[in-house]
Each structure stands twice: as C-alpha cells, then as structure tokens.
Amino acid sequence: MIEVVKVGMADLKGAKAPATVITCGLGSCVGIALYDSVAKVGGIAHIMLPDSNQSRNKENPAKFADTAIPMLIQKLVALGALKRRLVAKIAGGAQMFSIQGASDIMRIGDRNVEATMVALKLEGIPILYQDTGGNYGRTIELDTCDGKMCIKTIDKGQTII
Amino acid sequence: MEGELHNLTNAQKDILKEICNIGAGSSATALAHLLNRKISMNVPSVRILPFQQVPEVVGGAERQLVGVFLHVDGEAPCNILFFLSVTSAKKFVDLVLNRALGTTHELDKLNRSALEEIGNIISGSFLTALSKVTGLNFVPSVPSLSIDMAGALLNIAVLAFGHFGDEALVIDTNFIDHERRLEGYYFLVPEPGSLTKILNSLGVTHDRSS
Numbered sequence: 001m002i003e004v005v006k007v008g009m010a011d012l013k014g015a016k017a018p019a020t021v022i023t024c025g026l027g028s029c030v031g032i033a034l035y036d037s038v039a040k041v042g043g044i045a046h047i048m049l050p051d052s053n054q055s056r057n058k059e060n061p062a063k064f065a066d067t068a069i070p071m072l073i074q075k076l077v078a079l080g081a082l083k084r085r086l087v088a089k090i091a092g093g094a095q096m097f098s099i100q101g102a103s104d105i106m107r108i109g110d111r112n113v114e115a116t117m118v119a120l121k122l123e124g125i126p127i128l129y130q131d132t133g134g135n136y137g138r139t140i141e142l143d144t145c146d147g148k149m150c151i152k153t154i155d156k157g158q159t160i161i
Numbered sequence: 162m163e164g165e166l167h168n169l170t171n172a173q174k175d176i177l178k179e180i181c182n183i184g185a186g187s188s189a190t191a192l193a194h195l196l197n198r199k200i201s202m203n204v205p206s207v208r209i210l211p212f213q214q215v216p217e218v219v220g221g222a223e224r225q226l227v228g229v230f231l232h233v234d235g236e237a238p239c240n241i242l243f244f245l246s247v248t249s250a251k252k253f254v255d256l257v258l259n260r261a262l263g264t265t266h267e268l269d270k271l272n273r274s275a276l277e278e279i280g281n282i283i284s285g286s287f288l289t290a291l292s293k294v295t296g297l298n299f300v301p302s303v304p305s306l307s308i309d310m311a312g313a314l315l316n317i318a319v320l321a322f323g324h325f326g327d328e329a330l331v332i333d334t335n336f337i338d339h340e341r342r343l344e345g346y347y348f349l350v351p352e353p354g355s356l357t358k359i360l361n362s363l364g365v366t367h368d369r370s371s
Binding site for chain 2: 008009010011024025026027028029048049054055056057059060063094096097098099100105106108135136137138139154
C-alpha cells in the first residue's frame with residue numbers, strides 16, 4: 001500500500017518515495033509542491049496568507065508564504081533532499097467569490113501567489129509549473145516517485161504535470 | 162484580540178448561541194415564507210475549530226457544494242456562507258420559482274441569481290434579528306455565488322483569523338425540510354474583534370486585552 005500524506009490548511013509535510021502527498025480544496029490558498037528527483041523526496045505546503053510580517057501571531061510558519069517555504073525546504077533536506085536540486089510546482093490562489101467593495105480580502109489569492117513566487121525566487125528554487133488564479137478550487141497530489149503533480153478541479157477536469 | 166477565542170467562557174458561548182438562535186429562527190421564518198412551507202432550523206452550535214476541521218462540518222474539503230458568500234461590514238464585521246448540496250439547490254430553485262420539483266437540471270445564470278437572492282434574504286433576516294438584540298449595525302455586501310469544493314469556498318471566511326492563530330470561531334446551523342429532503346448549512350464567522358463587540362453590546366464583559 002502506498003502511503004498517502006495529507007496536508008491540511010496552514011500545514012506542510014514532506015515524504016519519501018513511494019508516498020503521495022496531497023492537499024485538498026485550495027481556494028485562495030496556494031499549494032506549493034517541492035521535489036528533489038534524485039533523492040525522490042517531496043512535500044507540499046498549503047499556505048493561506050502571503051506575509052507573516054502582517055500578522056501578530058507567527059507561531060505557525062506553515063500558514064504564510066514567506067515562512068512556509070524555508071520550513072518546507074528544511075524538512076525536505078532532513079529527509080535527504082538537496083536544496084539546489086529542489087524544483088517547485090504551484091497551484092491555487094483563486095478568487096472564489098466576486099464582491100465589490102471588499103477588494104482587499106477578495107484579492108488575497110493573487111497576493112498569495114505573488115508572495116509565493118518571491119519566496120521561491122529568494123531561495124533560488126525554479127518554478128516548473130504554475131496553475132494559479134481563476135475562480136475555481138483545486139486539489140493537488142504530488143507523487144514522490146516521479147515528481148508528477150496531479151491537479152484536480154470540479155469543472156475543469158484534472159491535469160497531470 | 163489574541164486571547165479572544167480562548168477566553169470565551171461556556172456562559173458566553175451560551176449567550177452567543179442564544180442570540181444566534183433568535184437570528185436563525187428569523188431566517189427560518191423568512192425562508193418558510195419564501196418557499197411557502199414549514200422549514201425547521203436547528204439550534205446553532207458555537208464552536209472554535211482549527212482551520213483544517215472547518216470543512217468537516219459540511220462533509221469534507223472536497224465535497225462539491227453551492228456556496229453563497231456575503232461579507233458583513235459595520236461595527237462587528239463578519240463573513241456569512243450559506244451552503245446547499247447541488248441537489249438541494251436545484252430543489253430550492255424549483256420551489257422559489259414555483260415549479261414542479263425536478264424541473265431544474267442546470268444551475269444557469271437565472272437560477273444562480275435566485276439562489277443568491279435566497280442567501281440575501283436568509284442573511285438579511287438573521288442580521289436584522291442580531292442587530293435588534295445587540296444594537297450593533299451590520300452592513301451586508303451583495304451576495305456572491307460559487308459552486309465548488311467546500312474547502313476552497315471556506316478559505317475566505319476564516320482568513321481574517323489567520324492573523325491571530327490557527328482556529329476560527331464558527332457559528333453554524335442547518336435547516337431541514339424532511340419531506341423534500343432539503344438540506345442546507347449556514348455559517349456565521351465573526352472576524353477577530355467582532356466577538357468582543359457583540360458580547361460587550363449585550364453587557365457581557367469580555368476582556369479584550371488579555
């Protein structure tokens with residue numbers, strides 16, 4: 001039986017092959033999958049906010065793009081990955097509802113994606129694939145055997161990248 | 162505000178439950194008028210849930226649901242999400258448009274706006290009742306509908322709590338028309354700080370500094 005590692009909202013986890021790492025129901029949140037193809041180690045962070053500096057409570061690094069990425073890297077390195085071999089695939093950052101006037105909180109998806117890209121660039125990790133924005137939810141599954149990521153949606157089918 | 166949730170006593174939770182029960186009763190009445198049938202709404206539960214557990218209330222993060230979202234501004238900002246299963250949503254449209262059950266197959270633009278309107282009416286009656294009890298002013302936005310995964314729909318409602326911790330205060334209830342198997346969930350998520358304002362307006366002291 002292949003182990004399935006579930007990552008919740010504001011959570012991150014890493015695993016070794018042959019495990020599958022999944023996170024469900026990404027709306028404005030962003031799912032960040034990192035993978036080392038040589039060590040066959042991968043993991044996902046499910047972030048909900050862009051920037052830990054805007055929050056008073058920073059106890060959970062997995063919640064913010066800027067702190068989740070360094071923490072996920074650390075976790076994968078501990079499992080045997082090499083930081084310079086890590087590549088990223090990201091998905092999510094949608095705007096599920098459109099409401100005029102409440103633009104700041106409605107735009108959180110875009111801000112999460114921007115912050116994710118900045119944080120990955122800072123770490124020097126290339127983004128191999130990005131499926132972000134739009135107005136629909138996504139579930140992602142990372143196969144640690146080959147680094148393929150499956151993105152599932154309700155109306156737009158599924159993509160394996 | 163950090164301690165807002167954890168300092169909540171059982172007595173305060175009961176008070177919240179009671180005032181939300183008045184709101185829910187008022188929503189059920191409005192819904193019954195609209196649909197022209199008896200609708201029962203359960204006593205709301207007031208819970209503090211870790212983010213990850215919130216979608217479990219409606220059947221899991223991946224369950225496809227029809228969600229109507231309203232952001233409420235004013236003295237005590239909150240977020241409202243009204244959920245229906247896809248089957249129930251179609252029945253709702255039939256009932257509101259006075260058609261035989263089973264007529265609606267696709268939730269097209271017209272049907273979607275009918276559902277948004279239902280969300281609007283339910284929320285309006287709930288907030289009016291809440292406003293009468295608390296004396297606070299609630300200003301709801303226009304409703305917005307989306308049909309998608311429950312987890313994705315819920316993101317927006319709990320976001321504001323992300324700045325303070327990993328849990329949200331969720332007041333939820335469901336309503337049931339057994340005969341026609343209509344099922345829906347109603348979520349009220351006060352933003353951080355709003356809870357203290359609501360409790361203070363009722364003369365219940367809730368220390369905001371601790």
